[in-house]
Amino acid sequence: MSRVRFEGTESYVATPDLIVAVNAAVALERPLLIKGEPGTGKSVLAHEVARALGAPLIEWHVKSTTKAQHGLYEYDAVRRLRDGQLGDPAVHDVANYIVRGKLWEAFDSDVRPVLLIDEVDKADIEFPNDLLLELDRMEFWVHETRTTVRARQRPIVIVTSNNEKELPDAFLRRCFFHWIRFPDPETMAKIVKTHFPGLKKQLLHEALTSFYELRETPGLTKRPTTSELIDWIKLLVVEDIDPVTLRSRDGKTTLPPLAGALLKNEQDVHLFERLAFLHRRQTS
Known part of the structure; x- marks a missing residue:
């Protein structure tokens, strides 16, 4: 894997410690967990890293109802039932009803992408833990098609948190952590x-x-x-x-x-x- 380095951009003033954190996470191939009060540029960082490295950006904005499975894929059984009632031949291939999530999109990218998992602390406390296996192994199993999706290359993962709730220790152990201080x-x-x-x-x-x-x-x-x-x-x-x-x-x-x-x-x-x-x- 070619070595990439983030040095900031003309439109984003990155402090030396933030630059070190980004490059350390990339070198360790671990998610970069960014915390800090709102308005300190946590989410914007992913955009600027992608721009600086010439990488595609894939954004997964977490909500209170978001589950880890949403990032992998969803099976649209309702649409398949409707198509079956209408006699659509597509119903014979279950793959036609698999909706890819953001993690699948990142795994399937031809170019090493930057994956932003934004505001991870908005979801249920189990959400980060439910992603541990997929982020570690860079693969997951699709039950409906009985196939394994493997990452073509390991994405650069940036996770943001507004510190609204504590994240599980198991998840924290797998991340490189950085707190963005409010600018002086x-x-x-x-x-x-x-x-x-x-x-x-x-x-x-x-x-x-x-x-x-x-x-x-x-x-x-x-x-x-x-x-x-x-x-x-x-x-x-x-x-x-x-x-x-x-x-x-x-x-x-x-x-x-x-x-x-x-x-x-x-x-x-x-x-x-x-x-x-x-x-x-x-x-x-």
């Missing part, structure tokens, strides 16, 4: 510049200062993420907001302009309203 201001500035190359330094500085002040407000129920910062800066540019406006506000008691791009629930808006009220009482 220096890294965040690089991320913003990839989206807004011509952004004025003063606006970038004031926007990041306001953003981190808001994130650090005690009692905030949902801290704004990187994607929300990008949306906010886009609005600041579109509305031609003067950076002085951001600098002049009291970051601990008042909201920045267009704050609806950053705060997404009424509890946090009310928090700032109370802080502003208390601030006025103290200064009056």
